[in-house]
Amino acid sequence: MNLSILAKNSLIFALDVPNRKEAERYVRLLSDTVGCFKIGLELFIKEGPDVLKIVKQNSSASIFLDLKLHDIPATVHSALRSAATHGVRFITVHGSDGGQILQTATEVKDLGLEVLAITVLTSISESELGGLGYKEGLSLRQLVLDRANIAKKSGCAGVVCSGEEVALIKQKCSNDFKAVVPGIRPIWADIKKDDQSRIVTPREAISNGADLIVVGRPIRDAKEPSVAALKIIEEIESALSV
Numbered sequence: 001m002n003l004s005i006l007a008k009n010s011l012i013f014a015l016d017v018p019n020r021k022e023a024e025r026y027v028r029l030l031s032d033t034v035g036c037f038k039i040g041l042e043l044f045i046k047e048g049p050d051v052l053k054i055v056k057q058n059s060s061a062s063i064f065l066d067l068k069l070h071d072i073p074a075t076v077h078s079a080l081r082s083a084a085t086h087g088v089r090f091i092t093v094h095g096s097d098g099g100q101i102l103q104t105a106t107e108v109k110d111l112g113l114e115v116l117a118i119t120v121l122t123s124i125s126e127s128e129l130g131g132l133g134y135k136e137g138l139s140l141r142q143l144v145l146d147r148a149n150i151a152k153k154s155g156c157a158g159v160v161c162s163g164e165e166v167a168l169i170k171q172k173c174s175n176d177f178k179a180v181v182p183g184i185r186p187i188w189a190d191i192k193k194d195d196q197s198r199i200v201t202p203r204e205a206i207s208n209g210a211d212l213i214v215v216g217r218p219i220r221d222a223k224e225p226s227v228a229a230l231k232i233i234e235e236i237e238s239a240l241s242v
């Protein structure tokens with residue numbers, strides 16, 4: 001596959017916008033540049049599954065439904081089956097509650113749905129783990145790796161992790177186990193300190209082994225979102241060509 005197609009397919013834009021009108025504006029603007037649109041809680045709760053049509057009608061990009069499911073195995077399984085009817089490629093399930101929930105991923109594989117397990121949200125820093133009830137001295141990298149191993153054994157297509165742990169995951173899990181990295185902050189992006197904690201640049205994420213990166217605010221809030229997306233594509237291309 002040529003480098004620019006590879007770079008485009010590695011870029012997921014987070015459609016974190018309040019309504020379908022805004023969603024349509026960004027899909028039209030970025031449909032030639034990004035390989036996948038991620039629809040998360042804000043847009044999905046406001047507009048419902050109908051909002052997926054905006055992506056399907058205006059682009060050939062795939063769809064990532066980032067609902068971060070977190071419930072008992074039977075409920076997650078039914079939710080995944082419902083999601084599979086919408087023609088989405090990726091969906092997220094929280095990876096904190098172990099194998100039984102994640103095993104539901106295997107049951108929807110043949111419906112074309114790739115389940116990604118959330119390891120530890122990129123907004124969480126290592127210093128917060130103690131306060132969240134984890135045992136003293138547990139490293140965040142170890143926690144992420146443990147969850148990635150469970151996700152792999154359970155049949156998930158991959159995980160969502162930060163750019164700080166991605167190299168370890170690619171080294172310890174097999175190479176075809178996908179690592180999707182949010183918390184992307186290009187050096188040139190005009191973004192104040194926000195809720196993200198474990199951040200890396202697009203180049204660092206790809207060089208460390210990310211298969212796909214998720215970018216929201218650095219593109220959405222740029223003066224010219226399509227120019228920002230192209231700059232990120234250039235960074236991905238240059239990291240891939242090393």
Ligand code: C5P
Nearest residue numbers: 014040121122160182183214215216217
């Ligand atoms: O605006 P920003 O680039 O921080 O957007 C990151 C996106 O990735 C958001 O939609 C967020 O919900 C999502 N995400 C994340 N961390 C995870 C999983 C998903 O930031 N672990």
